[in-house]
Amino acid sequence: MIIKQSDLDCLLELTRQAHPEECCGLIVGDGETVERLMPSANITTGDKTRSFELDPKVRFELIRESGERALMGFYHSHPNGSPFPSETDKSMVYEPELLWVITTLDKIKAFRFCEVNQDFEEIPIQVKL
Numbered sequence: 567m568i569i570k571q572s573d574l575d576c577l578l579e580l581t582r583q584a585h586p587e588e589c590c591g592l593i594v595g596d597g598e599t600v601e602r603l604m605p606s607a608n609i610t611t612g613d614k615t616r617s618f619e620l621d622p623k624v625r626f627e628l629i630r631e632s633g634e635r636a637l638m639g640f641y642h643s644h645p646n647g648s649p650f651p652s653e654t655d656k657s658m659v660y661e662p663e664l665l666w667v668i669t670t671l672d673k674i675k676a677f678r679f680c681e682v683n684q685d686f687e688e689i690p691i692q693v694k695l
């Protein structure tokens with residue numbers, strides 16, 4: 567995944583702003599390079615400090631603006647946790663081709679779900695200058 571430094575900074579800022587709750591949103595791009603982030607409200611009816619749910623309106627907006635293929639993945643934060651997918655995250659993989667970006671207050675990691683191993687695999691983040 568290739569991403570601009572300004573988008574990485576933005577992800578950490580969104581994580582801080584939402585703290586202690588989880589933030590979430592869409593990652594828009596061509597499959598490898600991130601073009602932009604689309605923040606979503608966390609609409610989970612559960613505990614927002616431990617879970618998240620994307621607002622489907624944001625996805626409809628993306629489809630209208632850029633088409634479904636521009637959806638590269640999702641991001642969400644683990645405000646007090648580690649930047650690795652939780653068991654809950656694993657149970658929420660419905661679209662294995664999409665990237666999962668997980669942030670903490672000071673770390674960002676990206677993952678892709680491997681269907682063979684039924685587990686997430688970390689993928690490198692390359693900063694675009």
Ligand SMILES: [Zn+2]
Nearest residue numbers: 644651652655
């Ligand atoms: Zn999570």
